[in-house]
Amino acid sequence: MLAIVSKRFISWGHQKLSVLKDRHRGEWHWMESKPVPIASLSRSLWRSAESSSNYYLLLFLSGAIATFGLLSGSSATVIGAMIVAPLMGPITGIAFALIMANRRLLRRASLSLTLGALLTIGTAAIIARMTGIESITSEIAARTQPTLLDLGVALAAGAAGALAKSRRGISDALPGVAIAVALVPPLSVVGVGIAYGSLSIFFGSLLLFLTNLVGIIFSGGLVFLALRYGSVQRAKRGMTIAIATLVCLGIPLTLSFQDLSIKNQARMSVNEIIRKSTTFSESRIQTLSVQRDRDSLVVDLNVEARPGSISPEQIDSVRALIAEEIARPVKLNVSVIPIEQFVSNPPPSESRASLEYKSFKYKVAKKAR
Numbered sequence: 001m002l003a004i005v006s007k008r009f010i011s012w013g014h015q016k017l018s019v020l021k022d023r024h025r026g027e028w029h030w031m032e033s034k035p036v037p038i039a040s041l042s043r044s045l046w047r048s049a050e051s052s053s054n055y056y057l058l059l060f061l062s063g064a065i066a067t068f069g070l071l072s073g074s075s076a077t078v079i080g081a082m083i084v085a086p087l088m089g090p091i092t093g094i095a096f097a098l099i100m101a102n103r104r105l106l107r108r109a110s111l112s113l114t115l116g117a118l119l120t121i122g123t124a125a126i127i128a129r130m131t132g133i134e135s136i137t138s139e140i141a142a143r144t145q146p147t148l149l150d151l152g153v154a155l156a157a158g159a160a161g162a163l164a165k166s167r168r169g170i171s172d173a174l175p176g177v178a179i180a181v182a183l184v185p186p187l188s189v190v191g192v193g194i195a196y197g198s199l200s201i202f203f204g205s206l207l208l209f210l211t212n213l214v215g216i217i218f219s220g221g222l223v224f225l226a227l228r229y230g231s232v233q234r235a236k237r238g239m240t241i242a243i244a245t246l247v248c249l250g251i252p253l254t255l256s257f258q259d260l261s262i263k264n265q266a267r268m269s270v271n272e273i274i275r276k277s278t279t280f281s282e283s284r285i286q287t288l289s290v291q292r293d294r295d296s297l298v299v300d301l302n303v304e305a306r307p308g309s310i311s312p313e314q315i316d317s318v319r320a321l322i323a324e325e326i327a328r329p330v331k332l333n334v335s336v337i338p339i340e341q342f343v344s345n346p347p348p349s350e351s352r353a354s355l356e357y358k359s360f361k362y363k364v365a366k367k368a369r
Helices: 003-025 038-048 055-071 075-084 088-100 103-131 148-166 171-181 184-198 199-226 232-276 312-325 350-369
Strands: 284-293 296-305 328-340
Touching: 003 055, 003 088, 003 284, 038 103, 038 148, 055 075, 055 103, 055 184, 055 296, 075 184, 088 103, 088 171, 103 184, 103 296, 148 199, 148 232, 184 199, 199 232, 232 296, 232 312
Parallel strands: 296 328
Antiparallel strands: 284 296
């Protein structure tokens, strides 16, 4: 009986679904995004790869905006610089040139990209030197340690950029692509590293820019190839170079990703142990940072506590617990900020009425003077 009811219910549902589909069936081909003809796409990329005065002016302004945002630690300002920057044009042109084996477009786009990158780096170095600010803000530090996550963003953004260029009606996505991949801020951090004389900032941000660059070119080329702009035979050499470069960049990115993963896991474990420990039960944790030193970890902890409430023996005990939890040698640096509290209670004779009377007498005497 149950089988018969179930069969009739399925048949009724299928019938109703068929009626609904027939009722709303229509020709919607006019809504489909049509591909850009190869001639039109080629002309568009040639124009975007041109190193005109407007191109350099926009890059100068974008580099200046990004540098001021980086030095002030303003993420909103840095995002504004990403939108202004016209670097996606030459980079997309390089991806298309590799697929089409167009050497002239490749040379033109590469020259525009190189000169634009040098202009952005120089602008950032001059501004950082003129301001005299040498603090490493969170916006600067965030662009000195790229990982495989940044490569994933670049690959996705490159595919989106190539798709937006090759399809009518979706070019509005290009500003979002520029924000996602962030080409100018890493170049500006390279200039800041030069101004600071810091090799770690210089090479870390340069690695991030190269990761974004190669990722966009590779994924953009694959999208152009999938949309039948060119052939595998033409793209073979260019894509081989792109893959080889990605493999080379993948080595430091993988090591950096492993380091980031280890530090995050260690930070969670350390934070849980410290907050559950009786040693710091009456203290307030201000900052907690975990750094990797080869096979060991360095934990820096700043806490607010009363003088004498934490002893060296207690710190040794906490350090041993952390080392056992994460199975790594740990160096624990604890900085205790002494807390002194002063409380002044009102006397029993002090009331609101008496205070208002005293305040009135004070104002009268002040006016008499």
